[in-house]
Amino acid sequence: MASSDELIHLESITKVYGSGDGAVAALQEFTLTVATGESLAVMGPSGSGKSTLMNILGCLDTPTSGRYWFAGQDVSRLNETELAHVRNRRIGFVFQQFQLLPKLSAWRNVELPLLYRNVRDRRGLALKALEQVGLSNRVNHRPSQLSGGQQQRVAIARALVTNPDLILADEPTGNLDTASSRDVLAVIRELNEQGRTIIIITHDPEVAPVAKRTVHVRDGRLVAQVAA
Amino acid sequence: MSLLKTIETGLSSLLGHRLRSVLTTLGILFGVAAVIATVGIGQASSDSVTARITSLGTNLLTITAGSSVSAGVFGGAGSANTLSMSDVQGLQDRESAPDIAAVAPVSQGRATLVDGSTNWSTTVSGSTGGWLVTNTRTMVSGTFFNANDVATRTQVIVLGSTTAANLGAGVGDIVLVKQIPFQVIGILASAGSQGFGNQDDLAVVPFTTAQDELFGGGVQRILLSATSASTIGSAYLEANQILLQTHHITNPSQADFTITTQTQVLSTAQAVTQTLTILLASVAAISLLVGGIGVMNIMLVSVTERTSEIGLRKALGATPVDLFRQFVIEAGMLTALGGLLGVATGLAVGYVVPRAANIAVHITPLPVIVAVAVAVAVGLVFGVYPALRAARLAPIEALRAQ
Numbered sequence: 001m002a003s004s005d006e007l008i009h010l011e012s013i014t015k016v017y018g019s020g021d022g023a024v025a026a027l028q029e030f031t032l033t034v035a036t037g038e039s040l041a042v043m044g045p046s047g048s049g050k051s052t053l054m055n056i057l058g059c060l061d062t063p064t065s066g067r068y069w070f071a072g073q074d075v076s077r078l079n080e081t082e083l084a085h086v087r088n089r090r091i092g093f094v095f096q097q098f099q100l101l102p103k104l105s106a107w108r109n110v111e112l113p114l115l116y117r118n119v120r121d122r123r124g125l126a127l128k129a130l131e132q133v134g135l136s137n138r139v140n141h142r143p144s145q146l147s148g149g150q151q152q153r154v155a156i157a158r159a160l161v162t163n164p165d166l167i168l169a170d171e172p173t174g175n176l177d178t179a180s181s182r183d184v185l186a187v188i189r190e191l192n193e194q195g196r197t198i199i200i201i202t203h204d205p206e207v208a209p210v211a212k213r214t215v216h217v218r219d220g221r222l223v224a225q226v227a228a
Numbered sequence: 229m230s231l232l233k234t235i236e237t238g239l240s241s242l243l244g245h246r247l248r249s250v251l252t253t254l255g256i257l258f259g260v261a262a263v264i265a266t267v268g269i270g271q272a273s274s275d276s277v278t279a280r281i282t283s284l285g286t287n288l289l290t291i292t293a294g295s296s297v298s299a300g301v302f303g304g305a306g307s308a309n310t311l312s313m314s315d316v317q318g319l320q321d322r323e324s325a326p327d328i329a330a331v332a333p334v335s336q337g338r339a340t341l342v343d344g345s346t347n348w349s350t351t352v353s354g355s356t357g358g359w360l361v362t363n364t365r366t367m368v369s370g371t372f373f374n375a376n377d378v379a380t381r382t383q384v385i386v387l388g389s390t391t392a393a394n395l396g397a398g399v400g401d402i403v404l405v406k407q408i409p410f411q412v413i414g415i416l417a418s419a420g421s422q423g424f425g426n427q428d429d430l431a432v433v434p435f436t437t438a439q440d441e442l443f444g445g446g447v448q449r450i451l452l453s454a455t456s457a458s459t460i461g462s463a464y465l466e467a468n469q470i471l472l473q474t475h476h477i478t479n480p481s482q483a484d485f486t487i488t489t490q491t492q493v494l495s496t497a498q499a500v501t502q503t504l505t506i507l508l509a510s511v512a513a514i515s516l517l518v519g520g521i522g523v524m525n526i527m528l529v530s531v532t533e534r535t536s537e538i539g540l541r542k543a544l545g546a547t548p549v550d551l552f553r554q555f556v557i558e559a560g561m562l563t564a565l566g567g568l569l570g571v572a573t574g575l576a577v578g579y580v581v582p583r584a585a586n587i588a589v590h591i592t593p594l595p596v597i598v599a600v601a602v603a604v605a606v607g608l609v610f611g612v613y614p615a616l617r618a619a620r621l622a623p624i625e626a627l628r629a630q
Contacts, residue, residue, distance in 0.1 A: 055624050058543070060542075060543060060623045060624050060627075061622075061624055080547070080548055081547045081548060084542065084545050084546060084547040084548075084550075085545065085547070087542075087543060087545045088544065088546075089545070093543050099540045099543075099627065103240070112540075112541070112544050113544040113545055115229050115230075115233055115237075116229055116541075116544065116547070117545065118230075158544075162545075
């Protein structure tokens with residue numbers, strides 16, 4: 001069983017895509033523990049299985065076998081609706097493509113996850129999250145009116161707004177120039193310093209140092225752990 | 229997600245594709261408007277047929293010659309001339325026919341009436357004094373001819389109000405029918421234009437005069453009037469009995485005459501208009517169905533287009549139920565809007581058509597309610613499949629779609 005300060009505990013996770021001869025094991029017997037408040041970078045080249053790992057960690061997909069404990073709860077056998085609740089209440093996502101809805105203003109985008117739970121004063125919470133990422137002066141701008149770095153910071157605010165246990169960032173700087181990358185990584189580091197658990201999935205060696213610990217994935221297996 | 233928020237989100241998504249939403253709505257709009265308008269027109273024609281027939285008098289029975297069945301060929305009612313004045317006399321016998329109040333033979337043809345320099349073509353009937361009673365007509369001026377006029381073949385004529393007006397003829401004038409002079413002795417009170425043809429555009433002359441001077445031939449039909457609406461049944465039986473006797477027919481199924489009551493005519497006419505209404509409404513309903521398929525099509529496009537948005541919403545915690553509701557409500561809003569606009573269009577048609585095209589439209593609440601309910605139901609039903617597609621999308625694959 002997971003101990004109390006363990007936020008994430010993956011135990012012998014295997015994920016197989018397809019069946020029969022075409023079956024591909026994207027993750028094999030993968031075991032990983034992440035403590036509350038930790039910052040972790042998951043590194044690996046494309047095809048290494050890190051995207052699959054991200055999907056499982058984010059409760060977007062379920063493993064073929066193995067167990068996944070999230071904050072003491074076994075989430076590896078939950079149905080789609082239960083997984084949706086876990087994602088909504090406990091996980092904030094930051095995607096490489098930002099994934100902002102183009103027709104909504106910044107604060108309306110940040111508000112989105114709050115729509116799927118009963119929260120009053122969604123606007124107040126959204127404005128507070130935008131303030132945390134330094135975008136108080138851009139709340140009514142549409143994504144197309146913001147720079148890439150600003151868009152990604154809106155996405156981070158959206159991940160923050162539900163006050164999640166985990167922020168899961170998938171190549172958060174993949175679409176950004178160097179200066180914007182630096183901004184976004186600074187925000188992420190700051191969040192971790194405030195005590196939030198962060199997992200960054202990346203193939204970029206320059207991003208990994210933001211995290212205190214780095215794990216390398218290759219061919220669906222954990223190959224090395226490096227503490228910064 | 230709360231219902232209100234779902235509706236708000238749906239609305240903003242529909243407004244985001246204004247032209248598309250409007251075009252989709254049009255399909256439903258026309259469907260609903262067509263249903264309302266056609267049912268309204270059907271209702272109006274049914275009402276008017278009922279009113280026309282009722283205005284002829286519900287106590288009326290009509291005896292027509294035939295139907296003649298010869299070697300399996302149905303000649304049609306009236307094709308065999310089997311009625312005669314002796315039938316009329318038999319039916320006038322109060323003892324064997326106590327429930328028959330009045331009897332009038334009719335022989336009819338079209339003729340041109342000439343009054344001075346004016347001429348007017350109309351229907352001229354030869355009949356007896358019973359004509360006025362059986363047709364429940366009254367005089368506006370002058371008198372109707374009597375039994376004596378019929379017996380002595382007087383050359384007198386009674387005109388309908390329209391005919392009199394068109395000829396410019398009044399009581400005492402002489403009009404020529406087929407070059408034969410007739411004296412106008414009365415003008416009928418208007419019965420309105422309800423009837424099979426204009427009931428005010430006609431002329432009536434004594435039966436014997438018509439037979440000798442105008443059309444020749446025998447009795448085309450006999451009009452009977454029962455003593456009251458409740459004695460129509462017994463009047464029918466009496467008339468049937470008398471005619472079987474005078475025609476020496478033992479087997480009633482071989483009768484060479486047909487007796488119809490107004491109720492029979494009424495129910496036949498109503499059945500016909502009802503069938504027509506159903507036919508028209510079915511065509512309209514099909515267009516509503518086609519509109520519904522249009523909604524489904526657009527919703528499928530919308531789901532495909534918004535795959536990555538669906539994926540994002542799922543990642544942020546939207547459950548399959550949330551997304552299902554989202555898309556069903558969007559489809560429902562499209563059709564509800566189309567339905568309401570369709571009602572407005574249908575009502576507008578109901579207002580404009582009677583004024584522009586002289587077609588009566590009678591819109592009743594029921595088809596309006598049914599059409600809107602069906603439109604919304606169509607939207608919900610046709611929205612279900614696209615909504616299920618949205619709800620079932622796997623979040624990772626949906627997110628990956630860009």
